Amino acid sequence: MARLAAELTMERETRVRLGSVPQRLIDTALSELSWKISADEFLLHATGEHYFYYRRGEGITVERGPGADLSEESLWLNGSVYAAIASLNGLLPIHASAVAVNGLVYAFTGSAGAGKSTLIAGLGNEGIPMFCDDTLVLDLSDPERILCLPGHKRLKLAPDSLEMIGAVRGEKVSLDVDKYYSASAAGNVQTALPIAELIFLEVASEPSIVPMAGIERYTRMQDEHYTSQLFASAQRFDRAGYFSHLARLANALRMSRFARPLDKCLFVEGVKLIADYVSAQRIPDET
Amino acid sequence: MASLRKLSERFTETRADDEIVVMRLDSGDFLSLQGTAAAAWSLIDGTLDRDDLVARLAADYSADRPKVEAELDEFLAELERMGLIAGD
Numbered sequence: 387m388a389r390l391a392a393e394l395t396m397e398r399e400t401r402v403r404l405g406s407v408p409q410r411l412i413d414t415a416l417s418e419l420s421w422k423i424s425a426d427e428f429l430l431h432a433t434g435e436h437y438f439y440y441r442r443g444e445g446i447t448v449e450r451g452p453g454a455d456l457s458e459e460s461l462w463l464n465g466s467v468y469a470a471i472a473s474l475n476g477l478l479p480i481h482a483s484a485v486a487v488n489g490l491v492y493a494f495t496g497s498a499g500a501g502k503s504t505l506i507a508g509l510g511n512e513g514i515p516m517f518c519d520d521t522l523v524l525d526l527s528d529p530e531r532i533l534c535l536p537g538h539k540r541l542k543l544a545p546d547s548l549e550m551i552g553a554v555r556g557e558k559v560s561l562d563v564d565k566y567y568s569a570s571a572a573g574n575v576q577t578a579l580p581i582a583e584l585i586f587l588e589v590a591s592e593p594s595i596v597p598m599a600g601i602e603r604y605t606r607m608q609d610e611h612y613t614s615q616l617f618a619s620a621q622r623f624d625r626a627g628y629f630s631h632l633a634r635l636a637n638a639l640r641m642s643r644f645a646r647p648l649d650k651c652l653f654v655e656g657v658k659l660i661a662d663y664v665s666a667q668r669i670p671d672e673t
Numbered sequence: 674m675a676s677l678r679k680l681s682e683r684f685t686e687t688r689a690d691d692e693i694v695v696m697r698l699d700s701g702d703f704l705s706l707q708g709t710a711a712a713a714w715s716l717i718d719g720t721l722d723r724d725d726l727v728a729r730l731a732a733d734y735s736a737d738r739p740k741v742e743a744e745l746d747e748f749l750a751e752l753e754r755m756g757l758i759a760g761d
Binding site for chain 1: 689698
């Protein structure tokens with residue numbers, strides 16, 4: 387399958403080199419763990435003198451000064467910086483982990499700690515391959531459908547999740563984060579695919595999947611996560627423009643709520659329910 | 674009686690399934706209109722007054738006129754309070 391222009395853009399724009407951030411950008415105070423974005427630039431101040439600078443067409447410059455925590459570097463590059471680059475190139479990053487089945491992507495979203503990565507690992511045990519973890523980038527350029535770009539393929543799992551899933555524990559994510567890299571038992575998908583559904587993770591005593599309709603699809607998409615803020619900032623939305631953006635997504639995306647118990651004993655029951663659900667869907671043209 | 678018109682510079686709207694979703698541009702707040710509220714909203718076009726709306730809704734929904742009047746008056750008052758409609 388031919389690669390999308392958006393894939394090639396992300397590949398080109400995420401090249402990394404070490405260097406110095408333009409002084410004009412850090413002359414104005416930017417506190418640690420914060421960022422600023424303009425029409426074609428992004429600057430992130432991590433911890434210490436650790437900066438990530440991106441300019442459209444020029445890729446990423448990483449400045450490693452005193453106090454930089456290098457163990458966090460890949461997390462920044464694969465998280466905020468990746469999402470910012472997508473946003474500045476007209477691609478929509480969403481805070482979601484995803485699987486691919488029958489040529490369609492199912493994206494699971496929820497706040498940090500909602501169990502996105504654990505669910506993807508659990509679905510891997512059911513034979514459903516991973517599509518991405520934590521950040522899913524959507525290409526909105528085709529008015530007929532929304533395509534997902536294949537993203538980062540390493541799951542980040544906490545020790546209790548690794549044990550529950552029976553997944554192999556890889557290297558530690560960073561010095562300060564008690565998570566470890568792992569892989570889906572079903573492997574992963576490397577090609578761009580259309581999105582089938584955006585599924586919001588919730589907690590309940592009994593597993594259930596409920597389609598969402600009407601205004602709920604708008605309000606639930608008003609995510610406070612930095613990925614949404616980056617896109618809105620990069621696109622310079624006013625309220626009408628933001629509403630138009632939400633309407634495009636709401637009209638193009640099926641959305642559901644997937645509620646399940648977090649109890650380890652009932653985890654597999656929830657995974658099997660959602661595995662059956664996504665496996666039963668087909669691309670409309672093929673039915 | 675005055676014709677009712679939407680103050681379209683103050684909001685944006687779209688249809689979502691069986692609802693009309695309205696966003697106020699001053700606050701970013703959403704408003705969901707369903708059923709008779711959605712029907713009433715759709716009828717507000719600058720040519721019809723309150724009595725015209727009552728007649729149309731009572732006919733379309735085979736509803737008692739007093740009940741429609743009470744519900745519509747409450748709805749129109751809310752829309753006026755929110756600055757989304759005005760009477761000419």
